Amino acid sequence: MPHPHPSHTHPHHADHEHGKPLIRFDHASFRYPHGPALEDITLEIADGEFVGVIGPNGSGKTTMLRAILGLMPPATGSLQIFDCACQNLRCHHRSRIGYLPQKRAVDPNFPITVREAVLMGRAGAIGLWKRPGKADLAIVRHALEDVGMEDYEDHPLGALSGGQQQRVFIARALAQHPQILLLDEPTTGIDTTTQHNVLDLIQRLHEELHLTIVLVSHDINLIAPLAERLALLKTRLYALGPAKQVLTKEILAQVYGPQILTTDTGHVIVADHHHN
Amino acid sequence: MVDFLTLGFFQRSLMAAALTGGVCAVIGVFVVLRGLAFIGAGIAHAAFAGVALAYLVGGPPMPFAIAFGLGTAWITGLLEEQGRMKLDVSIGIFYTATMALAILFIGLMKTYNAEVYGYLFGSILSVTADELKLTAGLATVVVGLLALFAKEFFFLAFDQEMAEASGVPARRFFFLLLTLVALTIVVSLKTVGAILVFALLLIPAATAYQLTSSLRRMMAYSVAIGVLVSVAGVLLSFQFDLPAGPAIVLLATGVFFLAVAFSPKRAPKPALS
Numbered sequence A: 001m002p003h004p005h006p007s008h009t010h011p012h013h014a015d016h017e018h019g020k021p022l023i024r025f026d027h028a029s030f031r032y033p034h035g036p037a038l039e040d041i042t043l044e045i046a047d048g049e050f051v052g053v054i055g056p057n058g059s060g061k062t063t064m065l066r067a068i069l070g071l072m073p074p075a076t077g078s079l080q081i082f083d084c085a086c087q088n089l090r091c092h093h094r095s096r097i098g099y100l101p102q103k104r105a106v107d108p109n110f111p112i113t114v115r116e117a118v119l120m121g122r123a124g125a126i127g128l129w130k131r132p133g134k135a136d137l138a139i140v141r142h143a144l145e146d147v148g149m150e151d152y153e154d155h156p157l158g159a160l161s162g163g164q165q166q167r168v169f170i171a172r173a174l175a176q177h178p179q180i181l182l183l184d185e186p187t188t189g190i191d192t193t194t195q196h197n198v199l200d201l202i203q204r205l206h207e208e209l210h211l212t213i214v215l216v217s218h219d220i221n222l223i224a225p226l227a228e229r230l231a232l233l234k235t236r237l238y239a240l241g242p243a244k245q246v247l248t249k250e251i252l253a254q255v256y257g258p259q260i261l262t263t264d265t266g267h268v269i270v271a272d273h274h275h276n
Numbered sequence B: 001m002v003d004f005l006t007l008g009f010f011q012r013s014l015m016a017a018a019l020t021g022g023v024c025a026v027i028g029v030f031v032v033l034r035g036l037a038f039i040g041a042g043i044a045h046a047a048f049a050g051v052a053l054a055y056l057v058g059g060p061p062m063p064f065a066i067a068f069g070l071g072t073a074w075i076t077g078l079l080e081e082q083g084r085m086k087l088d089v090s091i092g093i094f095y096t097a098t099m100a101l102a103i104l105f106i107g108l109m110k111t112y113n114a115e116v117y118g119y120l121f122g123s124i125l126s127v128t129a130d131e132l133k134l135t136a137g138l139a140t141v142v143v144g145l146l147a148l149f150a151k152e153f154f155f156l157a158f159d160q161e162m163a164e165a166s167g168v169p170a171r172r173f174f175f176l177l178l179t180l181v182a183l184t185i186v187v188s189l190k191t192v193g194a195i196l197v198f199a200l201l202l203i204p205a206a207t208a209y210q211l212t213s214s215l216r217r218m219m220a221y222s223v224a225i226g227v228l229v230s231v232a233g234v235l236l237s238f239q240f241d242l243p244a245g246p247a248i249v250l251l252a253t254g255v256f257f258l259a260v261a262f263s264p265k266r267a268p269k270p271a272l273s
Helices: A061-068 A114-126 A134-146 A162-174 A192-208 A249-256 B009-033 B037-057 B061-082 B087-108 B114-121 B129-148 B150-158 B160-165 B170-192 B197-211 B215-240 B244-262
Strands: A021-032 A035-046 A050-054 A076-081 A097-100 A180-184 A212-216 A229-234 A236-241 A260-262 A268-270
Touching: A021 A061, A021 A212, A035 A061, A035 A076, A035 A212, A035 A236, A050 A061, A061 A076, A061 A180, A061 A212, A061 A229, A097 A162, A097 B160, A114 A134, A114 A162, A114 B150, A114 B160, A134 A162, A162 A180, A162 A192, A180 A192, A192 A212, A229 A249, A236 A249, A249 A260, B009 B037, B009 B129, B009 B150, B009 B170, B009 B197, B009 B215, B009 B244, B037 B061, B037 B087, B037 B114, B037 B170, B037 B197, B061 B087, B061 B170, B114 B170, B129 B150, B129 B170, B150 B160, B150 B170, B160 B170, B170 B197, B170 B244, B197 B215, B197 B244, B215 B244
Parallel strands: A050 A212, A050 A229, A097 A180, A180 A212
Antiparallel strands: A021 A035, A021 A076, A229 A236, A260 A268
């Protein structure tokens, strides 16, 4: 049973009233075979909230998203999504979480049109044994309209620019009719103007579709103005709260070391910064 | 319903060529897109080792080939998943180890057995009615499952982790895909042989890949190419008294290079008219 499109249920919900918690980490730790990825995380994210996850490379930001997707059960502690233990996340629950993975190179020759790529977002909601129908194609079109890519439905995905591909992948996540949208470095690898377009789009989706957003970024300055709360990670959760509380010299120095600078305008400069 | 028993050997080999070419081309699309080409080669050689063992111990060749083929498919699949070893390294080891086993088994046989070599090079002109039935049955199963779960398999081929995250049980489908690849290869051993089956998996799909930017069309083109070159290859082999397997593969290779030369992805020209 497809959910009604969120834009119809929550039109122009810009006032950020938050509902009950959708994501609940309770002293949760996550490990990879070679060592800990996240330690003792306690964090609640409410329905309709916009949380930015920041931290140095290798601090467990992507792991946090993978955990929310139910791809990594906690080694200790618990993680509940939609009141479901994450390791028991049923497939139909997963389809309520839209995910934009870290941008990887799309093989420019992979034979897939924009429509076919966005339609993949419907796979979980349609379920096994069934084929996509007219309703799914309408949802695909709607999702492409939401990201301003409706004129490219029949274009080969590989022929689009990096920013356009990113919009298409956001449309794919939207086609799931998600309640939660997880974005992993959505602005990496695209030019500055496009970066701001993509962030504006995310902000608009948050406000108009009332989506709960968890956005991971190494670029503190880009997401600080957007997110209602920031979670600063370095294996542990060092700070959580509005940007003003988190982005203090003392806290940042703890996590990034002495190479961090903050300007009077609240701008953060990390020296010796490596992207991935 | 075709009565396979009343067909002459000529019709039987044409049917076998069309079926093998078609089913290999269908599954080949996923093999090419998901990057499993090398796994296919490993499975083919392992299956041949199974056949050699069957002849050595006097067992039935098909079950032995299936056991060896599936074993290789699943183990290499697990290795890929764990990412402990580079896939080309682990398959390379399997590939040569199973080939060594095959040669060992053949060497241990007391007498020269020409039938074993039929599985290596294929013998499409001597396909029996039973073998044709088996091929038809398998083609139905493979194509049926791929059609039933087309959206899952395409998603998997495009981005497996994303598919898993979207609520598709991608891991199960990955192993189902490996299983279908192994079964396709095993059943094609008799018709085109262990060495050449790989070409039928790869070339029609790779050719179709050159010609279109749509998944659905890639599938359609691949099947058309697979069936046409296989049937044309058999006809050529009759006409000019050539071995059928190489005729099919070289014809497919020719079509592939034509597609590369005229690919709309490379040149701003329309595709082959």
